[in-house]
Structure formats: structure tokens, C-alpha cells
Amino acid sequence: MNIILLSGGTGTRLWPLSTKAKPKQFLRLFTDETGQPVSMLQNVWHQLTRRGLQKNTxxxxxxxxxxxxxxxxxxxxDLVLEPDKRDTFPAILLSVAYLVTHRGVSREEPVVVLPVDSWAEDRFYDMLAQLPNVLERSRANLSLVGVKPRKPSDKYGYMIPEEAAVPGEAVAIRRFHEKPSLEESARLIEQGALWNCGVFCFRAGYLLDMLQQMGITGKTYEELLLSYDRLDPRSFDYAVTERESRVTALAYDGRWKDLGTWCALTEEMKHPGSGPVFISEGSRNVHAVNELDIPAVVVGLSDVVVAASREGILVTRKDAGAELKETLRKMIGKELPQDGSSERWSRPLDSAVFADGIEVETRRIHLSKGQETSIDASGAYGRKVTWMILHGSACVHKNGETFTAEAGNTFLLEQRDQAVVRALEPLDAIEITTDIR
Structure with missing residues (x-):
């Protein structure tokens, strides 16, 4: 069995912790059995490693x-790197081509696709090994894992089986319904519908044959890379699953959750606060995550999430997922003006976490003439902040010293250092923050 682990998303609904530079699957918001902080990626990889499946992933x-x-x-x-983001269907096509070209996978071998951003009990991962057998016995083109719903939800897609689904057994799927309303989802559950959790299995040749249908003759990994921009950006569910008539699902009745929203994520956090957080006794059902070096205090609130990072600060009701998504969409459309704008802005360029625990974040910063920004390395042990002026000039007040920095100049702040940068003219700079955890 071969496994494709999908880890290309950015998870904007978990802003401000999850960003393009550091997506949600890399946030260490959970703990393993030893109490050590782990991310979604590390949790799923641990589950695969325990079963010896990482070698085939x-x-x-x-x-x-x-x-x-x-x-x-x-x-x-083994990483399959997309030339550009084009949703899950092209990413899976490219991964299958890689398996065939560079790992010698035959057309008849089963391939299992697994998303990285979900949480489930151990036995959910035990079921992965059953999917190829379900595919073979049913003579279907797709076999999926269908989760028995615990309550109506408008966050998931539903699959409607031909007959009542029995936990641990396979059932034919009649049709799909993508993210219905709460009222409709309740009716679907009465009909025996299952949640579509994005885990499915197919034969490698089944997917490669679709390339010819799309007018792409090359099937090797390298050939597909050259044609990648010709693939429409579509999800696998829309492009394949919902159009396939021969589908079976293996019913699962244990706990499973997509961790794509703050509400879902906080339900799986063992502690209500992370970082310098103080929550009053009068607050109820509150979670606060603070990555800043200043305290966050929550008093007298209920059913809210407070999240703070260098990217921004969020305060939201836990049930306001749809409203939050729309608000973030509007904000993201405004926060990245073009170069030369008179607005003050900052945007992430890159983020990396290394094996020795060092984390490095790189940002591009623009200030218009007269605007200021503060830099503080005093509150975090092992923090260093490097500034490189790309264009323009600034007056820098650092620890009581004042100097001018121009294009090409670099200055460093270390433990206990503080500075204020004031632009003498339109200023562009790179800020590199290094933290030793």
C-alpha cells in the first residue's frame, strides 16, 4: 500500500497563528503521550510510523x-513539491505520477490519500490498511472511509449509502452531498449518511488514465511537471469522487474531526491557555493561545477564542466560523498593498523550524515617511532580530543610541535590546526573527 499525505493547505481560518508562511499543520498546539508539544503533521506522521507505513508515504x-x-x-x-498551488486533484495526480516514475509503483497497486489536518483515534489509522482489500473485494474504483456523524454539521461533506452502514464493514455509496445546511444535514443523518473525511483509495492506473481524458499524453512525473499549469485547480472530491459511480465506503464509528476551525481545534486542546495567558474564573469555555511575549488577559467572557501572534490578534465567538472566514477574506484582500504604496504594511515571506529547535521567521516591512515601528527582543530568551534596509533610510533609536540606517545597512537586536525605527523617507526592509526554543 502506498500513501499520499496531503500537506499543501494554508489554513487561513486559524489566523493569526496559521499563515501562508507557517500553516496550521505545523503549529504545536497538541501534546503526545509524553506531554511534549506536537503539531498536526507530527501527530499523523507518528501514527503512520507506529504502523510501519511511513516507508511507503x-x-x-x-x-x-x-x-x-x-x-x-x-x-x-519523500516530498512531491507542486510547482504552484492548484488544489488537491492536481496535487494527487502529480504524486501518483511520482510514485509510478520514481518508486516503481504499478498501475494495479493501491494508493491511499490522507489529509494531514484531522484528528482521530488510533483505530482510525488501523483502518487504512483495510482500504485496498475493500477496493479489491467490491470491484469499485474508489474506496473511502465514511465517518458516522455524531451530530448535524454544515462543515463536512456527506455520502449517502445504498443501505444501512455497519461499523467496520464496507457499503456502496449512492451519492454525495457537499456541506449541506444544518437542517439538511440532520435529514441526511436520518437517511444513514456518513461524513466524507477525505480519506480514499484507488489504483494508480485509474487516476493516470484521467490525464489522457484531459488531453495530457505524458504520464511520467517529469512530463506532468511540464504540463502542470494546464491542470484546472479543482478538488479531488469535485473532480473525481462526486463523479464516480462505483464507490464504496468503510464505515467508521469512532471519534474523528477536521481541525480546520478554531472551534474544532480548541475542542481537542488539553489546556485552555497556551503561552502567557490568564483566564478569569468567571470566564466559561474560553481558549486563548498567545505567541507574543506580553500577557493576554481574558475576563468575564464565554464561548470565545483569543489568539495572538506577530501576525495579529483575534477575538471571536467559537460558533462564528462562517463570519470569521468572510472577515478574513476581506482583510487579506486589503493587507497586502503593492510596492510603492503609501500605506504601512508587513507581510510574511518565510518561516522555518529546524531540527535543533531554532525557529526563523522572515518578514517584508514597508513604512511611509514619518511612520514608526517598534522592535523588541527583550522579552524572549534566545531571541535575535535582524533588520536589513532594502530601500530608503530610517532613524533608529536603539538602547538609548541614535543612528541613521540606509539601503544596504543591517543592524541586530539581541536579548534585552529594544529599538524604534522611524522612516525618513518611504522605507522597505527585511526583518528576520530567530528564536531558540
Whole structure:
């Protein structure tokens, strides 16, 4: 059995902790059996390693996530890097071509696809090995894992079986319904519907044959790379699953959850606070995650999430997922003006976590004439902040000393250092923050 682990998403619904530079699957918000902090990626990889499946796994991701993955898994791992983001269907096609071209996988061998951003009990991962047998016995083109819903939800897709699903057994799927309303999802559950958790199995040749249908003749990994921009950006569910008539699902009745929202994520956190956080006794059902070096205090609130990072600060009701997504969409559309804008802005360029625990974040910063920004390395042990002026000039007040920095100049802040930078003219700079954890 071959496994494709999908790790290309950015998880914007978990802003401000999850960003393009450091997506949600790399956030260490959970703990393992020894009490050590782990990320979604590390948790899933641990589950695969315990079953000896990591040897047959490739990770489909973007080039920007390469160092993050290597830094967290701390071992050699096979990565399939997308030339550009085009959703899950092209990413899976490219990964299958890689398996066939570079790992010698035959057309008849089964391939299992698994998302990185979910949480489930151990026995959920035990079921992965059953999917190829389900595919073979049923003579279907796709076999999936269908999760028995615990309650109506408008966050998941549903699959409607031909007959009542029995936990641990396979059932034919009649049709799919993508993210219905709460009222409709309740009706679907009464009909025996299962959640589509994004885990599915197919034969390698089944997917490669679709390339010819799309007018792409080359099937090797290198040939597909050259044609990658011709693939429409579509999800696998839309492009394949919902159009396939021969589908079976293996019913699972244990705990499973997509960790794509703050509400879902906080339900699996063992502690209500992370970082310098203080929550009053009068607060109820509150979770706060603080990556800053200043305290966050929550008093007299209920059913909220407070999240703070260098990217921004979020305060939201746990049930406001849809409203949050729309608000973030509007914000992201405004926060990245073009170069030369008179607005003050900052955007992440890169983030990396290395095997020795060092984390490095790189940002591009723009200030218009007269604007200021503060830099503080005093609150974090082992922190260093490096500034490189790309264009323009600034007056820098650092620890009581004042000097001018121009294009090409670099200055460093270490433990206990503080500085204020004031732009003497439109200023562009690179800020590199290094933390030793």
C-alpha cells in the first residue's frame, strides 16, 4: 500500500497563528503521550510510523513548506513539491505520477490519500490498511472511509449509502452531498449518511488514465511537471469522487474531526491557555493561545477564542466560523498593498523550524515617511532580530543610541535590546526573527 499525505493547505481560518508562511499543520498546539508539544503533521506522521507505513508515504506539498516539514519530522522524507498551488486533484495526480516514475509503483497497486489536518483515534489509522482489500473485494474504483456523524454539521461533506452502514464493514455509496445546511444535514443523518473525511483509495492506473481524458499524453512525473499549469485547480472530491459511480465506503464509528476551525481545534486542546495567558474564573469555555511575549488577559467572557501572534490578534465567538472566514477574506484582500504604496504594511515571506529547535521567521516591512515601528527582543530568551534596509533610510533609536540606517545597512537586536525605527523617507526592509526554543 502506498500513501499520499496531503500537506499543501494554508489554513487561513486559524489566523493569526496559521499563515501562508507557517500553516496550521505545523503549529504545536497538541501534546503526545509524553506531554511534549506536537503539531498536526507530527501527530499523523507518528501514527503512520507506529504502523510501519511511513516507508511507503510521500508528502504532497508546496516548495514553501519543504523546510518546515523536514524540520518537524527530523528525518529523510519523500516530498512531491507542486510547482504552484492548484488544489488537491492536481496535487494527487502529480504524486501518483511520482510514485509510478520514481518508486516503481504499478498501475494495479493501491494508493491511499490522507489529509494531514484531522484528528482521530488510533483505530482510525488501523483502518487504512483495510482500504485496498475493500477496493479489491467490491470491484469499485474508489474506496473511502465514511465517518458516522455524531451530530448535524454544515462543515463536512456527506455520502449517502445504498443501505444501512455497519461499523467496520464496507457499503456502496449512492451519492454525495457537499456541506449541506444544518437542517439538511440532520435529514441526511436520518437517511444513514456518513461524513466524507477525505480519506480514499484507488489504483494508480485509474487516476493516470484521467490525464489522457484531459488531453495530457505524458504520464511520467517529469512530463506532468511540464504540463502542470494546464491542470484546472479543482478538488479531488469535485473532480473525481462526486463523479464516480462505483464507490464504496468503510464505515467508521469512532471519534474523528477536521481541525480546520478554531472551534474544532480548541475542542481537542488539553489546556485552555497556551503561552502567557490568564483566564478569569468567571470566564466559561474560553481558549486563548498567545505567541507574543506580553500577557493576554481574558475576563468575564464565554464561548470565545483569543489568539495572538506577530501576525495579529483575534477575538471571536467559537460558533462564528462562517463570519470569521468572510472577515478574513476581506482583510487579506486589503493587507497586502503593492510596492510603492503609501500605506504601512508587513507581510510574511518565510518561516522555518529546524531540527535543533531554532525557529526563523522572515518578514517584508514597508513604512511611509514619518511612520514608526517598534522592535523588541527583550522579552524572549534566545531571541535575535535582524533588520536589513532594502530601500530608503530610517532613524533608529536603539538602547538609548541614535543612528541613521540606509539601503544596504543591517543592524541586530539581541536579548534585552529594544529599538524604534522611524522612516525618513518611504522605507522597505527585511526583518528576520530567530528564536531558540
Amino acid at each position: 510521500v508528502i504532497a506539498t508546496s516548495a514553501a513548506q519543504r523546510e518546515l516539514i523536514i524540520g518537524q519530522i527530523w528525518r529523510q522524507v
